[in-house]
Amino acid sequence: MKYIDEFQNPELAQRLLDDIKATVTRPWALMEVCGGQTHTIIRHGIDQLLPEGVELIHGPGCPVCVTPLEVIDKALEIASRPDVIFCSFGDMLRVPGTGRDLFQVRGEGGDVRVVYSPLDALRIAEENPDRQVVFFGIGFETTAPPNAMTVYQARKRGIRNFSLLVSHVRVPPAIEAIMRSPDCRVQGFLAAGHVCSVMGTQEYPELAERFKVPIVVTGFEPLDILEGVRRTLRQLERGEHTVDNAYPRAVRAEGNPAARAMLDDVFEVTDRSWRGIGVIPDSGWRLSSRYRDYDAEYRFDVGDITTREPAACRSGEVLQGLLKPHECEAFGTTCTPRTPLGATMVSSEGACAAYYLYRRLDLPTRPAAATADRATATAPAPAPDLEGSPVV
Amino acid sequence: MCLAVPGRVLAVEERDGTRMATVDFGGVVKDVCLEYLPDLKVGEYAIVHVGFALQRLDEESARRTLELFENLGMLEEEFGDPWEQAAQAGSAQGDLAGEVRQ
Numbered sequence: 001m002k003y004i005d006e007f008q009n010p011e012l013a014q015r016l017l018d019d020i021k022a023t024v025t026r027p028w029a030l031m032e033v034c035g036g037q038t039h040t041i042i043r044h045g046i047d048q049l050l051p052e053g054v055e056l057i058h059g060p061g062c063p064v065c066v067t068p069l070e071v072i073d074k075a076l077e078i079a080s081r082p083d084v085i086f087c088s089f090g091d092m093l094r095v096p097g098t099g100r101d102l103f104q105v106r107g108e109g110g111d112v113r114v115v116y117s118p119l120d121a122l123r124i125a126e127e128n129p130d131r132q133v134v135f136f137g138i139g140f141e142t143t144a145p146p147n148a149m150t151v152y153q154a155r156k157r158g159i160r161n162f163s164l165l166v167s168h169v170r171v172p173p174a175i176e177a178i179m180r181s182p183d184c185r186v187q188g189f190l191a192a193g194h195v196c197s198v199m200g201t202q203e204y205p206e207l208a209e210r211f212k213v214p215i216v217v218t219g220f221e222p223l224d225i226l227e228g229v230r231r232t233l234r235q236l237e238r239g240e241h242t243v244d245n246a247y248p249r250a251v252r253a254e255g256n257p258a259a260r261a262m263l264d265d266v267f268e269v270t271d272r273s274w275r276g277i278g279v280i281p282d283s284g285w286r287l288s289s290r291y292r293d294y295d296a297e298y299r300f301d302v303g304d305i306t307t308r309e310p311a312a313c314r315s316g317e318v319l320q321g322l323l324k325p326h327e328c329e330a331f332g333t334t335c336t337p338r339t340p341l342g343a344t345m346v347s348s349e350g351a352c353a354a355y356y357l358y359r360r361l362d363l364p365t366r367p368a369a370a371t372a373d374r375a376t377a378t379a380p381a382p383a384p385d386l387e388g389s390p391v392v
Numbered sequence: 393m394c395l396a397v398p399g400r401v402l403a404v405e406e407r408d409g410t411r412m413a414t415v416d417f418g419g420v421v422k423d424v425c426l427e428y429l430p431d432l433k434v435g436e437y438a439i440v441h442v443g444f445a446l447q448r449l450d451e452e453s454a455r456r457t458l459e460l461f462e463n464l465g466m467l468e469e470e471f472g473d474p475w476e477q478a479a480q481a482g483s484a485q486g487d488l489a490g491e492v493r494q
């Protein structure tokens with residue numbers, strides 16, 4: 001298909017790789033922010049094609065993975081109520097809450113439905129005026145405008161039995177948090193292209209300047225990733241740190257002004273807890289006071305759930321780029337997509353799932369010093385459980 | 393879930409006061425809301441995410457990017473090893489890593 005096939009061309013990939021090899025003189029560590037990019041990288045083995053010493057660190061940009069446990073537990077509680085139809089994107093169904101997930105709630109009789117678009121949930125609300133319909137509104141700046149439009153339409157059309165359980169997150173504060181972390185090894189960022197399709201690029205120059213780090217807006221096809229890497233490395237080798245757009249076919253500097261205006265109307269910036277990472281100031285959106293009536297947390301009074309993560313899962317380190325998935329002791333043994341311990345193994349965009357899916361079960365681990373000084377991280381790779389892998 | 397994909401607009405219509413389109417994703421056809429890109433026209437491509445068109449795909453810019461990639465390493469082409477180039481040019485499309493690693 002147009003705009004996909006052309007950007008997967010192996011011959012052009014070779015040209016980009018040759019140019020990258022000619023550019024690089026020393027080791028560099030880049031972070032791709034978005035889970036969709038992680039997926040492309042692992043699927044096509046792009047990390048293994050890059051010159052020795054150029055490392056891609058996988059970032060926190062998987063919305064399913066960073067949705068905090070207490071929000072999942074709120075979703076489970078709301079979805080269990082007999083008067084509720086709980087609508088969600090499919091990849092939230094198996095994300096473990098405390099003790100269970102949405103899939104199990106459905107098995108126990110909860111009316112949990114998978115939708116493709118939040119507008120589908122609004123239609124369900126219209127068709128079921130005697131039920132409460134709740135949509136699970138998670139995601140980054142790419143998903144927030146569709147959810148904002150849906151709430152806006154609900155109000156405009158007077159659909160009162162619809163509400164949103166909101167846990168939206170924003171990329172720039174996460175970049176800032178990563179750069180401030182004492183363990184940070186990231187020297188350049190591949191910014192998430194579709195986030196910038198909406199938001200434009202104006203949030204990034206200040207970050208690039210303050211942290212002296214190049215930020216290159218990058219797309220999702222293999223050639224897009226290689227071009228993002230190439231432009232980031234070129235800046236690093238020259239000692240530059242600017243914002244560059246390697247995905248101009250889908251990203252304009254101003255983003256999508258109509259979508260941004262809607263975000264400003266429906267949402268307001270708030271501190272947000274990221275699963276496995278903790279609270280990042282100003283890193284999320286919640287419904288603004290004008291739309292409070294459509295906030296499921298208020299409607300169902302689930303404001304005060306507190307939770308604790310299982311100790312075995314190290315997805316927090318994975319999400320911060322401090323640990324590669326196969327370096328987790330549970331990876332491929334007690335933790336598989338069938339029996340996930342953490343959200344990064346559930347979501348199709350999660351780094352653990354990508355490594356499992358594309359059989360990164362026997363990669364060498366990095367030396368202990370580089371992995372947040374947990375000696376156990378260098379234990380030999382566990383015996384792979386290939387039986388459960390969908391790609392054997 | 394966060395994935396957004398390019399699709400081509402087949403038809404545009406107003407539905408319940410909302411601008412909607414039918415969009416073709418390489419054979420799969422879906423309803424897409426155009427409220428954020430109201431001037432998108434039949435035949436144009438857009439990035440679509442969870443049923444919403446979020447940004448127009450610019451053909452001219454795509455063409456220029458591909459051209460840039462093609463021109464990378466033009467010098468090597470002039471002076472490089474013709475056998476290696478012939479081998480590369482002959483490789484069929486498929487798994488990218490497998491191809492490129494050769």
Ligand code: SF4
Pocket residue numbers: 312313314315316318325328329330331332335336340341342343344345352
């Ligand atoms: S492999 Fe499983 S347990 Fe380990 S970090 Fe990933 S999700 Fe958590």
